Amino acid sequence: MKYFFSALVDQLILEMCRRNISIKSSSILILGFTFKENCPDIRNTKVFDIVNILKEYNVEIDIVDPWVDRDAVKERYKIEISDKVIIGKKYTAVISSVAHKQFLLMSLNEWKSLVKENGILYDLKGFIPRELKKLGNILSFNIHEDDNIKIELMCIASKNSRQAKLLHLNINQDIKKSSGDANYIIYVKYNVKKKLTSKS
Secondary structure (H helix, E strand, O other): OHHHHHHHHHHHHHHHHHOOOOOOOOEEEEEOOOOOOOOOOOOOOOHHHHHHHHHOOOOEEEEEOOOOOHHHHHHHHOOOOEOOOOOOOOEEEEEEOOOOHHHHOOOHHHHHHHEEEEEEEEEOOOOOOHHHHHHOOEEOOEEEEOOOEEEEEEEEEEOOOHHHHHHHHOOOOOEEEEOOOOOEEEEEEEEEOOOOOOOO
């Protein structure tokens, strides 16, 4: 999974370069740090992997999670976490990493207020409002794309989470469950561009 999260960050950095955004002067907000939504458990969180990879690019990183024990996070992971978003601060990129109910209740204006002009909303959990897509801000992770098919990340969910159960209930032919590690399920969407024809 470490290589997978490295690829997630790489795509974000590449998109920033494509938009002519300076990497060194960029600021990134991560929404959520816990292992799964609406729970304070930080023992198996993969968000720490994302944080460590981002640090290699020397970007400014803010993490917000209203569920964690901030002292416990500081002691275990040696990082600072806030319980609320800083009002008025705009970010180069916002990463949705844990679907806490506080984030699900955010309004369109609150989402818009988080990002700078030309900024990026990087939706790893599938809860950023789709209405924002028309602004060109939302970035989804493409696992694979060629002339025939596009495989797009829909969500990374902990296996016992409510989000994973809801996705299971709403699963259809375009959304498939992919392999994950012992704790996570990766849901992807297959978009077939053209049917392959067999040669006779």
